[in-house]
Amino acid sequence: MGYEPLHHKYRPQIFADLVGQEAIAHTLSNALNTGRIAPAYLFTGARGTGKTSSARIMAKSLNCLSSDSPTPHPCGKCELCHSITNGNALDITEIDAASNTGVDNIRELIERAQFAPVKARFKVYIIDECHMLSTAAFNALLKTLEEPPDRVTFILATTDPQRVLPTIISRCQRFDFRRIPLDAMVKHLGKIATNENINIHIEALTLVAQIAQGGLRDAESLLDQLSLLDGEITVEAVWDLVGSVPEQDLLSLIEAIAADQSTQLIDYVRRIMDRGREPLIVLQNLANVYRDLLIAKTASDRSDLVAMTSSGWERLIQLAQSLAIPNILLGQQHLRSAELQIRNSTQPRLWLEVTLMGLLPSAQGAIAQSQSPNPSQVQPFVRTNAPATSQFTPQSAKSNPAHSVPPSPTPQTINAPPISLNQKTEVPNTSENSIVPTADTPIASSSDDLDNIASVGYDLDRLWQSILPMLPSPTRAIFMQMQAHFLRIDSNSVQIGLGGKRDETTKNIAIQKRNELEEACSKLLQRPIKVMFKFVASIAQTEQVQVTQPLPTSPAITPPAVIPAKPISVVTNPSQPVTHARQQPDSISNPVQALPPNQTKGYVGMSEEDMVVRNMAEFFNGQIIDLDDEPSE
Numbered sequence: 001m002g003y004e005p006l007h008h009k010y011r012p013q014i015f016a017d018l019v020g021q022e023a024i025a026h027t028l029s030n031a032l033n034t035g036r037i038a039p040a041y042l043f044t045g046a047r048g049t050g051k052t053s054s055a056r057i058m059a060k061s062l063n064c065l066s067s068d069s070p071t072p073h074p075c076g077k078c079e080l081c082h083s084i085t086n087g088n089a090l091d092i093t094e095i096d097a098a099s100n101t102g103v104d105n106i107r108e109l110i111e112r113a114q115f116a117p118v119k120a121r122f123k124v125y126i127i128d129e130c131h132m133l134s135t136a137a138f139n140a141l142l143k144t145l146e147e148p149p150d151r152v153t154f155i156l157a158t159t160d161p162q163r164v165l166p167t168i169i170s171r172c173q174r175f176d177f178r179r180i181p182l183d184a185m186v187k188h189l190g191k192i193a194t195n196e197n198i199n200i201h202i203e204a205l206t207l208v209a210q211i212a213q214g215g216l217r218d219a220e221s222l223l224d225q226l227s228l229l230d231g232e233i234t235v236e237a238v239w240d241l242v243g244s245v246p247e248q249d250l251l252s253l254i255e256a257i258a259a260d261q262s263t264q265l266i267d268y269v270r271r272i273m274d275r276g277r278e279p280l281i282v283l284q285n286l287a288n289v290y291r292d293l294l295i296a297k298t299a300s301d302r303s304d305l306v307a308m309t310s311s312g313w314e315r316l317i318q319l320a321q322s323l324a325i326p327n328i329l330l331g332q333q334h335l336r337s338a339e340l341q342i343r344n345s346t347q348p349r350l351w352l353e354v355t356l357m358g359l360l361p362s363a364q365g366a367i368a369q370s371q372s373p374n375p376s377q378v379q380p381f382v383r384t385n386a387p388a389t390s391q392f393t394p395q396s397a398k399s400n401p402a403h404s405v406p407p408s409p410t411p412q413t414i415n416a417p418p419i420s421l422n423q424k425t426e427v428p429n430t431s432e433n434s435i436v437p438t439a440d441t442p443i444a445s446s447s448d449d450l451d452n453i454a455s456v457g458y459d460l461d462r463l464w465q466s467i468l469p470m471l472p473s474p475t476r477a478i479f480m481q482m483q484a485h486f487l488r489i490d491s492n493s494v495q496i497g498l499g500g501k502r503d504e505t506t507k508n509i510a511i512q513k514r515n516e517l518e519e520a521c522s523k524l525l526q527r528p529i530k531v532m533f534k535f536v537a538s539i540a541q542t543e544q545v546q547v548t549q550p551l552p553t554s555p556a557i558t559p560p561a562v563i564p565a566k567p568i569s570v571v572t573n574p575s576q577p578v579t580h581a582r583q584q585p586d587s588i589s590n591p592v593q594a595l596p597p598n599q600t601k602g603y604v605g606m607s608e609e610d611m612v613v614r615n616m617a618e619f620f621n622g623q624i625i626d627l628d629d630e631p632s633e
Contacts, residue, residue: 006227010192012053013076013085015061019052020180020215027175028054029072032061037070037122038173040145040154042130042463044161045177048215051157055126055179058155060084063120063547070121080120087582091120091368097129103136111150112145124150131163138165145171173294179214182206182304188216189223200226202311207238208309233375235309243535245277247312254289257331257359258322267358279352280342286356287335289316294328298463331359333526335590460486463524470520475513482506487534494529495523497536 012018015025041058044050057074060081064074064252074081083089093109100106109125117123127133133141145154147167156172158164182187186209191338193200200208206224212219226233227243239246249272254264272282292306296313297320300304303313320328338355342348357363464486468476483499496517498510510533521529 004193004197004219006192006224007217010220010330011444012050012057012460014074015054015057015072018050018054018057020184021054021177024054024175024177026477028058028061032070032072035070037062038154039148039152040156040172041168042161042172042174043155043157043177044174044569045159046161046179046215048212048217048219049179050216051159051177052126053126054175055124055128055157058126058153059122061124062122062124062153063089063091089120091117092126094126097132099129101132101134101139103134106133106140111142113144114149121151124155125152125156129159130168131160133164138168141314142167142171180212180216180499181214182209182272183191185209185212185214185216185219189219190497192220196227198223198227199231201235203311204233204235204238207235207309209309211238211242213307220438243277243281245282247270247308250285250289250331251312251315253286253356253475254293254316254319258319258361260361262357262360264359266353269353269356273349273352279348280339280377283335283355283528284354285337287332287339290328290332290335292316293320293323294325294332297323297325297328312352327361327364330364334358334364335453392537403600445579462488463489465511466524467517467520470523471516473514478509479512479517483517487536491526492528492530493532495534497534499536502535516581543633 018025041055043054045051048071050284060074060076061072062070063080063084064071065078065080066075074626076082076085080089082094089095095105095109113123113125114214115429134524148154154172156164156168161169161174186206187207189209190202193199193205204226205223208222209219214223222238223240228239229237236246249268252268253265253272256268269282273279288307292308293316294306295302296316300317306313306316335355336356338351342351342355342595345351464484468480471479484496485499486494487497488495498506514531517531518529521531
């Protein structure tokens with residue numbers, strides 16, 4: 001007899017030989033002992049878990065000649081057991097559905113099932129990879145599966161039960177074969193190595209079981225290949241045979257990345273590729289290590305979840321301590337986005353090196369900084385920390401709620417150039433003799449948000465400023481007036497705080513604009529995001545100052561002015577430049593002069609609050625929305 005591969009030689013012959021499928025073996029054994037044989041069975045599960053072997057054991061158990069009735073312990077020596085094992089039994093039909101997909105094949109099988117068995121007690125039809133059958137073939141099989149002829153049993157096996165018709169599944173007893181546990185597989189491979197005199201190290205044997213990922217046939221085939229090597233089979237020999245990058249080389253790459261050593265990183269990756277590893281394989285293996293790195297960081301006691309040796313696992317745990325979780329997650333995303341580029345590039349080695357350079361902490365910091373929004377692109381709302389004892393007039397609070405003017409004992413007249421009516425109002429550059437409103441970082445997160453920022457690697461204030469330009473102008477103006485800001489960011493959701501009025505109208509407007517926020521957040525964070533809202537404490541009242549005339553205001557809330565050709569005189573003090581409200585002035589002795597009354601042309605009959613809302617919308621090229629009467633878009 002010729003050479004017999006290990007996965008054939010050590011195929012289970014009875015239910016007790018099944019590895020890692022004790023529940024299924026026990027159930028089928030009890031069914032045989034009690035004589036409760038179902039007309040049809042459906043065996044599902046991953047490859048190499050024992051589906052076809054169990055179907056053949058079931059056929060032998062039903063027809064073993066050494067017993068007068070079905071038995072869970074077929075002898076394996078009688079004529080019928082031998083013929084079933086060799087695949088030439090007349091009453092046992094095993095077909096491959098991939099090559100017999102049509103309704104004619106199933107019709108022929110049904111016609112043959114009407115005849116009584118020739119030698120066996122039961123006719124058994126084993127249909128392997130049954131999901132490959134056409135819909136017509138499945139429908140032709142329905143009636144026979146539900147009410148088959150006497151002493152006929154169907155056993156269907158598939159790796160993809162989702163493609164099997166529900167009407168077929170409902171007529172079968174379904175058994176789901178799980179992937180073989182690591183310990184059970186190592187124990188079984190150890191027995192084979194002992195019987196076959198294979199000199200293999202225990203860590204190499206464990207690595208073989210891990211690489212197989214629960215498929216016993218794959219593990220036995222790999223062990224069969226390794227048995228051809230000379231001397232003791234080591235972990236390095238296993239990595240070389242499967243064509244993957246050795247774990248020690250991958251860990252060296254991680255060490256160079258954690259140490260931010262670009263030259264050492266390039267040196268390591270070129271050594272790996274010079275030994276014949278393809279760039280795409282290096283990228284995929286490194287992505288696996290980044291997944292293992294996250295497991296080592298968060299669950300250092302779960303070594304069973306990774307395909308690594310014990311020494312490599314300990315080294316990985318030490319490396320995980322030097323990397324933050326946000327950096328690991330960003331590295332995973334960076335590797336995932338680079339796979340398509342390397343796969344389709346004519347220079348995969350170059351792009352692999354470029355990709356790995358992007359994993360360095362310095363590179364990730366530069367990328368994050370480059371993606372930060374420009375503060376000049378967005379006009380934010382302003383917090384102030386003014387003393388609560390200051391007084392103010394309602395008109396001045398509505399005109400400019402965010403800025404105040406320091407004492408100016410020596411007035412000075414400054415001539416401003418005329419401005420055309422069609423010219424868009426611009427924010428002037430800050431200088432010693434100009435009055436320019438200053439803006440702080442918008443709504444800062446509370447101390448409780450610091451952990452959330454660290455958990456995702458983003459600054460919540462900067463991220464919110466990046467979201468605002470992506471929103472339509474009316475929506476942006478609404479959320480700015482609501483004083484919205486990020487409270488928390490998770491892997492698939494964000495929480496936005498609303499500091500405006502706590503009424504039903506505000507709630508409805510925010511909910512109606514949720515889709516636009518979710519779209520903008522998903523685009524910026526590059527993952528599906530769910531937006532949730534929460535009312536929070538409103539922004540503190542600004543410094544209340546006592547003035548007799550309205551103060552100059554920011555272009556965001558200033559009515560469009562009709563300015564005469566002659567210069568405008570503004571009183572200020574060149575020796576004391578205008579400061580922000582955070583400087584907390586004690587008093588204002590010299591109020592500034594108001595702009596000419598004709599600047600309010602076009603706003604006759606409008607309240608101060610309506611003027612603010614209208615100018616906010618015009619500044620963002622939007623439209624006026626009545627938040628109280630029209631909550632919908």
